[in-house]
Amino acid sequence: MIPAPFEYERATSVAHALELMAQGGEDARLLAGGHSLLPLMRLRLARPTLLVDIGGLDDLKYVSGNGDAIEIGALTTHHEIADSHELGEACPLLTTTAAQIGDPQVRHRGTIGGSVAHADPASDLPTALLAMDAEFVIEAVGGSRSVAAADFFEGPFMSALGDGEILTSIRVPVSGASGVYRKFNRRAQDWAIVGVAALIGTDGGAISSAAIGLTNMGGTPLRAEAVEASLVGVSGADEVAAAAAQVADIGMPPGDEQASAEYRLHLASVLIRRAVGDVLT
Amino acid sequence: MTRISLSVNGVQHEADVEPRTLLAYFLRERLGLTGTHIGCDTSSCGACTVLLNGQSVKSCTALAVQADGARVTTVEGLAEDGDWHPIQQAFHEHHGLQCGFCTPGMLMASVGILSENPDPTDQEIRHALEGNLCRCTGYQNIVNAVLAAAEDMRSSAAAS
Numbered sequence: 001m002i003p004a005p006f007e008y009e010r011a012t013s014v015a016h017a018l019e020l021m022a023q024g025g026e027d028a029r030l031l032a033g034g035h036s037l038l039p040l041m042r043l044r045l046a047r048p049t050l051l052v053d054i055g056g057l058d059d060l061k062y063v064s065g066n067g068d069a070i071e072i073g074a075l076t077t078h079h080e081i082a083d084s085h086e087l088g089e090a091c092p093l094l095t096t097t098a099a100q101i102g103d104p105q106v107r108h109r110g111t112i113g114g115s116v117a118h119a120d121p122a123s124d125l126p127t128a129l130l131a132m133d134a135e136f137v138i139e140a141v142g143g144s145r146s147v148a149a150a151d152f153f154e155g156p157f158m159s160a161l162g163d164g165e166i167l168t169s170i171r172v173p174v175s176g177a178s179g180v181y182r183k184f185n186r187r188a189q190d191w192a193i194v195g196v197a198a199l200i201g202t203d204g205g206a207i208s209s210a211a212i213g214l215t216n217m218g219g220t221p222l223r224a225e226a227v228e229a230s231l232v233g234v235s236g237a238d239e240v241a242a243a244a245a246q247v248a249d250i251g252m253p254p255g256d257e258q259a260s261a262e263y264r265l266h267l268a269s270v271l272i273r274r275a276v277g278d279v280l281t
Numbered sequence: 282m283t284r285i286s287l288s289v290n291g292v293q294h295e296a297d298v299e300p301r302t303l304l305a306y307f308l309r310e311r312l313g314l315t316g317t318h319i320g321c322d323t324s325s326c327g328a329c330t331v332l333l334n335g336q337s338v339k340s341c342t343a344l345a346v347q348a349d350g351a352r353v354t355t356v357e358g359l360a361e362d363g364d365w366h367p368i369q370q371a372f373h374e375h376h377g378l379q380c381g382f383c384t385p386g387m388l389m390a391s392v393g394i395l396s397e398n399p400d401p402t403d404q405e406i407r408h409a410l411e412g413n414l415c416r417c418t419g420y421q422n423i424v425n426a427v428l429a430a431a432e433d434m435r436s437s438a439a440a441s
């Protein structure tokens with residue numbers, strides 16, 4: 001299984017990549033870690049005519065913080081995120097999520113920018129970023145803009161990124177809340193059947209703020225808003241379980257060969273209960 | 282064709298490759314390094330694992346052009362001057378293989394694990410070998426071998 005032929009260009013800067021993408025037209029694709037794109041190309045489900053390799057742009061590989069927010073370069077790998085002491089202190093939800101992606105080999109190659117841009121509803125990092133109210137910085141030929149995670153994901157594999165645009169960095173507010181990511185799969189290394197990102201602030205043993213993100217419960221990552229509202233003020237296990245059950249408020253998730261819609265709802269409420277329980281204990 | 286230059290097991294190579302050439306095929310077919318196996322071709326089994334700049338990667342899921350300028354280590358590069366690498370010795374002693382098909386990938390993934398965590402627990406090894414499938418051993422002896430190699434490598438590091 002070898003990809004169909006394509007032209008290949010190595011970008012030397014973001015400006016160069018934008019120029020190459022503009023020349024390449026609509027069948028040009030950016031290549032970051034290649035861990036979503038190459039599997040699709042090998043199955044010939046994707047047949048770009050030009051690959052613009054941004055993997056060598058080392059200036060898009062960084063983690064830098066100023067106390068209120070942390071900025072992560074788009075080419076930072078899942079491994080670098082999971083391994084970052086600075087991120088572990090400031091945004092533990094992000095490091096624990098990255099550590100649960102695929103396997104070490106995948107984490108050594110896959111990038112946060114690629115994961116966000118690919119917008120696969122089964123991906124883990126987009127859910128955590130949605131729960132953290134992250135912002136995505138996008139460069140285009142005409143200039144740059146920033147899009148909130150809540151507005152970025154538009155459907156399965158569809159996002160606010162336009163043709164030829166490049167996601168260059170991700171900004172995450174530092175909240176001081178505790179973060180847990182829980183995913184359920186049947187086999188080691190598999191994608192999540194359902195995943196839950198919980199960002200929970202506490203005050204004197206009770207929950208003072210709650211953000212709950214859901215993976216693979218719809219065409220995009222979702223927020224469980226009814227659960228979030230019910231969790232505030234809660235401290236006991238029974239109340240947490242009752243709040244978690246409110247996840248049904250998002251409507252019916254998709255059913256497929258891995259899990260029926262009802263089973264997905266059941267998993268989501270159990271995973272929310274456990275994730276929040278992890279924070280409270 | 283795209284010109285690439287990379288070091289494989291310490292030897293510098295220059296080659297013109299079609300951009301769609303996967304690293305695993307470049308290693309096997311152009312350099313004749315057939316120790317790197319191709320098991321699934323769908324990024325699942327880990328038989329094709331090599332080290333790219335010291336980190337484990339699945340070489341069926343990287344283009345040869347992405348390895349331009351990089352340092353690649355394959356299973357052929359583990360032994361030094363005819364002496365087995367501690368991980369090879371440990372797989373031999375602990376019976377960490379049966380048919381041997383998964384073994385090159387298991388060895389390279391294990392070297393990667395030990396470079397990031399020189400003193401892993403049984404559970405940490407199992408978790409870190411998630412991307413490598415073995416159809417024969419049931420994994421127990423593989424985990425024993427990695428534990429033994431870790432101990433061996435730590436005591437040689439302490440001695441030197």
Ligand SMILES: Cc1cc2nc3c(=O)[nH]c(=O)nc-3n(C[C@H](O)[C@H](O)[C@H](O)COP(=O)(O)OP(=O)(O)OC[C@H]3O[C@@H](n4cnc5c(N)ncnc54)[C@H](O)[C@@H]3O)c2cc1C
Binds near residue numbers: 039103113115
């Ligand atoms: C065996 C295996 C298991 C996996 N398991 C998981 C898992 O459990 N959970 C999970 O979340 N993911 C998983 N993944 C996917 C992995 O996380 C990918 O690395 C990630 O989805 C894509 O990142 P990439 O850098 O490899 O992107 P690429 O494959 O290089 O690119 C993906 C897409 O995004 C575009 N793109 C990339 N970077 C940018 C950018 N900066 N700006 C604009 N567009 C860009 C590309 O053009 C392409 O369309 C798995 C992958 C494999 C092979």
Ligand code: FES
Binds near residue numbers: 325342
């Ligand atoms: S051949 Fe590369 S993962 Fe199986």
Ligand code: FES
Binds near residue numbers: 377384
């Ligand atoms: S020893 Fe046969 S597949 Fe692992």
